[in-house]
Amino acid sequence: MNQTTRATLAVFTATVLLAPLAAAAERALPVVFWGPDQTAPGDVVLLYGGGLRESKVVQVRSLPDGTPEPAPTIQACDASLKFVLSSHLPQGVFAVDYGGREPWVVNRPEAPMSAMWCSAATRSRTSRSPWWKPCPTVLSGSSDKCPRNG
Numbered sequence: 463m464n465q466t467t468r469a470t471l472a473v474f475t476a477t478v479l480l481a482p483l484a485a486a487a488e489r490a491l492p493v494v495f496w497g498p499d500q501t502a503p504g505d506v507v508l509l510y511g512g513g514l515r516e517s518k519v520v521q522v523r524s525l526p527d528g529t530p531e532p533a534p535t536i537q538a539c540d541a542s543l544k545f546v547l548s549s550h551l552p553q554g555v556f557a558v559d560y561g562g563r564e565p566w567v568v569n570r571p572e573a574p575m576s577a578m579w580c581s582a583a584t585r586s587r588t589s590r591s592p593w594w595k596p597c598p599t600v601l602s603g604s605s606d607k608c609p610r611n612g
Contacts, residue, residue: 504549
């Protein structure tokens, strides 16, 4: 084989092997890694993720049974997506369809970790219990229910 044939064969092989990877990268769905914990109708929402540049219009609906409504984007780049929640939506939990596999849920009710765990710092020195214990303040609303040893 001469040098021209080898070069042509190398280019052809690289094209055949890399073309499916390039096509897969173009078809990759956008993904959201982070969104705000609390937002209200009329607020600007900023989602962080990857591949969000192509999300020009998002669909927002109230959960559990709202009708999807378009929310035009203010700014879209590869790592973030900014849009406004419609001011006539009711306050509550929203599903945001941005073109990814799963919609992102805004205002999802979650207890913060600081409310779910509390330190047993007042434990006795002879106690074998763990330093951190589940704290029932999430359910009771009172921090005096935190388990203590000693």
